[in-house]
Amino acid sequence: MIERSYYETLGVPFTASQHEIKKTYHRLALKHHPDRNPKDKDSEEKFKEITEAYRVLSNPQKRAKYDDYYAPSIHSTRFRPRINAKQFYRGETSNELLRDIFRDILGYPIKHREKVQKGEDLRYHLSIPFEVAALGKEIDIEVPYHKLCPTCHGVKMKPGTGLKQCPRCKGKGKVKRKQGKPPFESICRKCKGEGKIIIQPCLQCEGEGEIKLNRFLSFKIPPGVETGTRLRIFERGSLGLNGGPPGDLYIVINVNPHPLFERKGNDIIYHLPISLRKASLGTEIEVPTLEGKTCMSIPPGTQSGKILRLKRKGIPFSQGIGRGDQQVIVEVKTTSRLAARKRRVLKQCAR
Numbered sequence: 001m002i003e004r005s006y007y008e009t010l011g012v013p014f015t016a017s018q019h020e021i022k023k024t025y026h027r028l029a030l031k032h033h034p035d036r037n038p039k040d041k042d043s044e045e046k047f048k049e050i051t052e053a054y055r056v057l058s059n060p061q062k063r064a065k066y067d068d069y070y071a072p073s074i075h076s077t078r079f080r081p082r083i084n085a086k087q088f089y090r091g092e093t094s095n096e097l098l099r100d101i102f103r104d105i106l107g108y109p110i111k112h113r114e115k116v117q118k119g120e121d122l123r124y125h126l127s128i129p130f131e132v133a134a135l136g137k138e139i140d141i142e143v144p145y146h147k148l149c150p151t152c153h154g155v156k157m158k159p160g161t162g163l164k165q166c167p168r169c170k171g172k173g174k175v176k177r178k179q180g181k182p183p184f185e186s187i188c189r190k191c192k193g194e195g196k197i198i199i200q201p202c203l204q205c206e207g208e209g210e211i212k213l214n215r216f217l218s219f220k221i222p223p224g225v226e227t228g229t230r231l232r233i234f235e236r237g238s239l240g241l242n243g244g245p246p247g248d249l250y251i252v253i254n255v256n257p258h259p260l261f262e263r264k265g266n267d268i269i270y271h272l273p274i275s276l277r278k279a280s281l282g283t284e285i286e287v288p289t290l291e292g293k294t295c296m297s298i299p300p301g302t303q304s305g306k307i308l309r310l311k312r313k314g315i316p317f318s319q320g321i322g323r324g325d326q327q328v329i330v331e332v333k334t335t336s337r338l339a340a341r342k343r344r345v346l347k348q349c350a351r
Contacts (some may be wrong), residue, residue, distance in 0.1 A: 266324030
């Protein structure tokens with residue numbers, strides 16, 4: 001079957017330059033775009049044809065391959081294909097082409113459908129007191145996050161302005177480096193390979209497309225968390241791309257040491273210093289706990305290193321039923337100086 005060539009579809013000669021091909025396609029694309037001709041099926045088909053042709057002819061490698069397979073006739077502008085022409089454009093979309101077209105003509109990129117992506121997860125390091133880690137508590141924190149700029153809506157440029165050709169690379173996106181032999185090309189740092197730069201950045205976001213804000217979050221720290229515990233708050237991370245959901249916020253816990261208590265599993269360790277007299281004769285003494293002071297009995301003849309337990313005064317279990325104990329380790333203190341009378345009494349006891 002005889003098919004029209006891509007050159008005939010665009011209405012350009014076989015020897016047309018890249019600039020001529022691009023200029024012609026811009027004009028035809030604006031004329032036949034479906035948004036401008038919503039009920040015209042012929043324009044829609046024409047738009048598909050010229051887009052298909054431009055997709056091949058605008059790429060030097062694909063154009064050379066196309067010319068190799070489609071030899072032009074001297075007396076006709078029609079080509080007889082040797083193979084299926086769809087091999088030149090299979091799997092490609094026109095989103096990038098349309099974006100470039102409208103960016104060049106209108107001065108700003110049009111919105112196009114891209115893959116929806118979830119936003120990046122954020123990490124926040126939080127230091128909490130020993131008692132809060134042990135018993136849990138609902139707290140408020142101030143977390144920084146990024147929000148789409150309400151002025152430019154992520155376009156990064158001041159409303160009413162557009163793009164201009166990069167003066168460094170002249171719109172090519174690459175610059176030649178003269179260092180070394182032979183010289184080589186590298187990505188233009190000024191436009192980052194785009195070939196165009198913003199005429200005037202957005203004043204509110206300073207050309208970033210996002211603004212940094214702080215927000216207050218309330219969440220509950222469960223009982224028994226330890227240093228290194230990560231608490232996850234859903235959809236409180238960075239914004240998603242192309243309408244995707246936000247990322248998550250991970251709060252990394254750091255537990256501050258306590259001047260009196262240590263943790264051992266779900267038990268609390270407390271070292272109780274008492275005098276030799278109280279350890280020998282026994283006594284009632286106040287002991288600090290996570291929830292205030294409580295009274296406990298020291299039996300007579302208690303030895304140094306003896307472990308006494310305060311039931312259910314430790315850390316709650318993660319399952320929510322029961323809690324650990326507080327282990328009270330007795331440390332009998334002896335004095336280095338004794339009165340003469342006390343020394344005589346101790347000697348009599350020893351005899």
